[in-house]
Amino acid sequence: MSPSPESTHGKLVLVSAGIGDADNITLKGLKAIQNADLILAMPFVERQLQKYLPRGVPILDAGHGLFSSLGRRGDNQLKTQYQEDQIRHRIREAIDKGLSVVVVEFGDPTLFGPQSGYLTEFRDLKPTVIPGISSFNAANALLGQSLLHDTQQRLLMTTVHGLADYKGTLPDILVLFTMQLEIPQLSQRLLSLYPSDTSVVLIFHAGFSANQQRIHLQLDALVNTSKQLDIPWECMIYVGAIHDV
Ligand SMILES: C[S@@+](CC[C@H](N)C(=O)[O-])C[C@H]1O[C@@H](n2cnc3c(N)ncnc32)[C@H](O)[C@@H]1O
Known part of the structure; x- marks a missing residue:
């Protein structure tokens, strides 16, 4: 030394x-x-x-x-x-x-x-x-599209728990870190805030080029689809104005 x-x-x-x-x-x-x-x-x-x-x-x-x-x-x-x-x-x-x-x-x-x-x-x-x-940056890269472009757009970053008592204006893009994730509770909360056809994207293993994964679905399919998935702790969830690429 x-x-x-x-x-x-x-x-x-x-x-x-x-x-x-x-x-x-x-x-x-x-x-x-x-x-x-x-x-x-x-x-x-x-x-x-x-x-x-x-x-x-x-x-x-x-x-x-x-x-x-x-x-x-x-x-x-x-x-x-x-x-x-x-x-x-x-x-x-x-x-x-x-x-x-x-x-x-x-x-x-x-x-x-x-x-x-x-x-x-x-x-x-x-x-x-x-x-x-961050996993946020790596997940953004996997989404392959601009998330904030117009100066009036908003992006909110929080966790599932951060949504519990959220009463503000809905952002264009919601980004969730998923510590202590419970999909049924999350789905219920999101459905109380957003229309059922809102886009939801799950990003697994962001930044690991060999096994990173992007799953695009509609909010009302979140619970059923998630039952067929083995959701890893390395998961970010995006909700809102995101298109499938
Ligand atoms: C304790 S936080 C740490 C976040 C870290 N500081 C960052 O900037 O990525 C752990 C959460 O980050 C997310 N995360 C960490 N690594 C990830 C990865 N490779 N892919 C997707 N999400 C990831 C998951 O939501 C996980 O629950």
Whole structure:
């Protein structure tokens, strides 16, 4: 391990690995990872980036939702606390030695990013963020059409739960992240807001070029069609002014 040349205080960087294929990372993100002295990543992100990781650099499990309310939701609070203590110690020790610490995130760290707690916990270290492709960007690409074109158009991004008490003007495009997705409840809620022939598009595995998938249907077919599908957690749902391409 060698101190970062630019500073004697070390630095903490939250780097997006992008989403899907390993080469969806930006050059800037890749450079930060390859120059890191200590890397923290969730195991599936580590596997995804395997071929780009520098040799001999320690890699710790970054956990899921540590230093945030998300990490407090699990039933094993003691384990979470222990993991946070260990990580706190390792990061501060490395920074004191002038080293470069990289926390790798998937997607955009600012959109429901499970590692965003690192930004608040280590605020005093002035962490920086290297942005990257979100599942939103990768799903947009798979849709292959302009989503916002006229300046009056609106796009609303939320989750199924964010729709529960929604009373505003309906957007031209509604984009849903699908944590804790229950299709019957979602369908019922959407049918209370939209006409039954509204377009709904399910995007699976966005950014994974080998198996990404786009399923276009009408809102009133959502429940029945979904019964024949094995919906992965990597799913975005688009509702509204979207045409089948
Ligand atoms: C905790 S959020 C993380 C989002 C991430 N920060 C981003 O910018 O993509 C997880 C949700 O993102 C969506 N997601 C993540 N990866 C995806 C993928 N490859 N394809 C489609 N949706 C994905 C799903 O809706 C999933 O429930």
